[in-house]
Amino acid sequence: MTTTWAKPQRPATDDRRWRALGVCLAAGFISLLDTSIVNVALPSIEHGLGATEAAQSWVVSGYALTFGLALVPAGRLGDIRGRRQAFLLGLAVFTVASAACGLAASPDWLVAFRLIQGAAAGLVAPQTSGLIQQMFQGSERAKAFGLLGSVIGVSTAVGPLAGGLIIDAAGTGDGWRWVFFVNLPIGVAAFAAGLRLLPRFPGSPGRREEFDPVGVVLLGAGVLALMLPLVQEQQWNGRLKWSLLPVGALLLGLFWVWERRMGRLGRAPLVDLELFSLRSFTRGALISLSYFAGFTTVFFVLALFLQNTAGYSALASGLSVMPFAVSSAVGAALGGRLVVRHGRKIVVIGLSGVAVGLLGIAAVAWLVPLEDLGWAAVVPMIIGGIGSGVTVSPNTTLTLTRVPVQRAGAAGGVLQTGQRVGSAAGIAVVGAVYFAHLANGGPAVEALQLGLLTSVGFILVALCLAVADLRERPHAPHDD
Known part of the structure; x- marks a missing residue:
């Protein structure tokens, strides 16, 4: 199959493009927020709905499963039928499913609605990267992906804090319902704005393509x-x-x-395998998979330690990761500006910063009393957060930069599927290390440190891939 490199088309005005991007980022924020905000609501779900441990597990993991399963088919659907239509459909279903989750009368219904909600989020996600490919190019595209990287970092990290605030305000009885209801005003506003602002790009040009x-x-x-x-x-x-x-x-x-x-x-x-002949795409996807295996596990193991061992409330635990979230947003905006000039060097610097930050948190956990860990880890949190922001958005830009626009949705779906699989694998491995050490009678601090070191191991795999790519193409960050 011959690949053609198409330039993106644009809506009528620059202002309209950036407002359309805002709609995409709002939808991306709530869909990614729901991967982590529910974690701190599980005790409330158990108390208010009588959910068993198995049901609670499926409330979290069922969303991740259907999210990951939908990404590539959804991206291809947007490529064929038009990304605006696919985006709006996914956003509408996600918003309705969020309301249904909040109104669920039993654990079984809650799990069912969470599965639908996750599939809808998977329908939305690849359309965002595809629309960015269509609406922007060059330095503007890098800036747009920088903003997307900020949303990814902030939504993932702020989820526990948002959940803690909601449960603290609404109470443990029905507070979990408001964790889902919070999506409704954002979803409705984004849908209304999307109808007006999202460009009406056609699907794949030429002959009618199969699914x-x-x-x-x-x-x-x-x-x-x-x-x-x-x-x-x-x-x-x-x-x-x-x-x-x-x-x-x-x-x-x-x-x-x-x-x-x-x-x-x-x-x-479904997936144009010629994409994998592009080294920028293949290596970038592997870097993303390895990085997310280490990145998302930090919040998992740290939240467990702070709440179960250090005695932090859900709200205090969420506040402790805020420095990471804020600095990640700053790093993503910075990385989006620098990637066009410096290419893969930015990703290498970012991954190094994340590794240093995680090692710093492990060191602080050893040196300070448990009750002081939150504030004592602020500096390594900031270092790791900036590194995370400088990693995600530039790597996304570099990974998709040579992808033809008519395949942008499927390519974005492949990239994000790797992120979901990487996150699941990382949490499984790091969780196994953490719980095995506790089960063997080891100190909780050592369990945390071993978990963080395992996360660093995944980050170092991504760093090695980025360094290899940089050494092979030191002066051609965008070329294959």
Whole structure:
């Protein structure tokens, strides 16, 4: 299949483009916020709804599963039928599902609505990166991805704080319902603004392209087999669950063979495998997968330690990670400005900063009393947060920079699927290290340090990939 490099089209005015981007970022914020805001509401859900531990687990992991499963098919749907339509549909379903979650009368209904909510979030996410590809180019595109990186960092980190504030204000009985209701005004406002501002770009030009249902099934089953044992690692006892991993690898191998066959026959595959001939895309996707395996686990293991060992409330635990969230937003805006000039060097610097920040938190946990950890970790939190911001948005820009616009949705879906799988794998591995040390009678501080060091290990894998890419192409940050 021949790949053509198309330039993005633009809406009528510059002001309209940036306001349309604001709509995309608002939708992205609430969909990513829901990956972490619910964690601190689980005790309230247990108290107010009588949810079992298994149901609570599915409230969290079910969202992550359907989010990850929807990304690539949703991106392809936007490529074919138009990203505006796909975005608005996903946002509408997400908003309605949020209301349904808040009104749920039983744990089973809450889990069902969370699955729908996650799939809707997966429908929205790849349209955002695709619309950025269409509306912007050059330094403006880097700036737009910088703003997206700020949203990713802030929404992930601020979730526990937002959840803590809501539960603190609304009470433990029905406070969990407002964790979902908070999406409604943002979702409704973003939908109304999207109807007016989002550009009416057509789908794929030329001949009518197929959707490749066989590819959807193979990829979905493969990703499900990989993610399910990872997100349920703490709930499923025994080792039989790990047998799903080779099954997932086999299904993804069959998916690859099928997609190659589709390409040879001149038919439209779900994922254009020529994307992986672009080193900027392949290496960037691997960097993103490895980085998210280390990045998202920090909030997981730190929240466990602060609330279960140091005696912090959910609100205090959320406040303790605010320096990371704020500095991440600053770093993402900075990285978006610098990536055009410095390319992969920015990602190397950012990953180094994250590693130093995590090591600093581990050192502080050893040196100060538990009750002082929150304020004592502010400096390493800031270092790690800036590094995170300087990593995510530049890496996204570099990864998608050579992707043809008509494949931007599917490419964004592949990139974000890797992030979801990486997050699930990281939480499973770091959680296993943390809980195993506690189960063996080890001090909680050592368990935290081992968890953080494991996270650093994932970050170092991403750093090695970035350094290798930089050494191979030191003067051509955007070329393949």
